[in-house]
Amino acid sequence: MIALVDYKAGNLTSVKKALATVGADLFVPDAPDDLAAATGIIVPGVGHFGATRALDAPWVEAILGRVGEGRPLLGICLGMQWLFEGSDEAPDLPGLGLLSGRCHRLGANGGPAVKVPHVGWNSLAIQRVEGTILDGVDTGAQVYFTHSFVAPITGDSAATTEHGERFASAVQRGYIAGVQFHPEKSGEVGLRILRNFVELAG
């Protein structure tokens, strides 16, 4: 069973519907202890990095505990940013710290002027397919984004996307994965990625 963590950062109706469509057996944990039953964990979320404050020490401990046992973890949008050390959006708030690097605002490092937030369909440049949830997704495939902050490109990047600057649009390190875009709103490409994660979580 896959645990969909609801920390009140946005509505989960679309995520639940998409996961049900790809055959996921899903539950929303009420308390950190409920994660004991999870074969995989999804941390969704939209909005301000400050919303991740609701994922307090007991949640962090429970999530890290399951990840330590080799259970797959997927962060979506804000949930992906939370996998990193932190974000300039809420500088005092640490992230989960499973991936190195900090998230920054699009355009903070210069580059051509573009509209922020980055809203709409943009293409993926696949960096790694082998052993990632991007299996079956080709470079050029378009997915739906809506965000203002981005994760840096590191060795964990599985795909990058350009909007004023190039950023990590998908990451994966072992069983820890994240996508900056919304797979639940990205048509067949998004469903394929969710299906890959559900299969990974067995």
Added chain:
Amino acid sequence: MLSKRIIACLDVRDGQVVKGVNFEGLRSAGDPAELARRYNAEGIDELVILDITATLEARRALADTIARVARELFIPLAVGGGIRTEADAAAAVEAGADKVSLNTAALADPALVTRIAERYGSQAVVVAIDAKRDAAGGGGFAVYARSGKSAAGRDAVEWAREAESRGAGEILLTSIDRDGTKAGFDCELTAAVSSAVSIPVIASGGAGGLDHFVDVFTAGRADAALAASIFHYAETSVRALKDHLRRRGIPVRV
């Protein structure tokens, strides 16, 4: 590169898609779920359900319409028309809407934009602005409320800026002068608003031919364009439109 979005609008009344000219003279265009399915297969980037039902009883059917459309679609879905309170917004979101579009209610109570943005995130809040060229010929664009029936006493550019500062994630900008006329989008209006805000602007009203979309994405600086009639009556397929845009060097999702 970020694609320019093509959005199909379903004006729904009593569970059926209808479409008028200059906001009046409605005729039926079919079942919303069926049209949504067809557009999705053709590669539409996003859908808007605009509820133009007048009565409260019929409005309760809106949640069913949203759920029916959302069930098999995995692209963004916005719902607007008659959303006046946080409870209305919550009902639309619970039924499967990713975004709610506020118009008259936001003009009456701009803080509503902030309250809904705080609850669901700015990405879920679209402020719809219906604008008309100033009759006096001053070059400005006046905002209208209540489906274009009453002047709101505000300038479109100024209201768009305020909406952004209050937490709106996108602006859906409709030219009342062009709505349903197929005379082309009002590129001056669209460019004026798009240049004034950082959030995306969806141009609406007047789509009649493929080059109208080229114009609104270049001269009009639109981030997305919305149309209804030209898709409903199969005058133009979404695919043909995107092929045309791509040939003109405009980035689209294919």
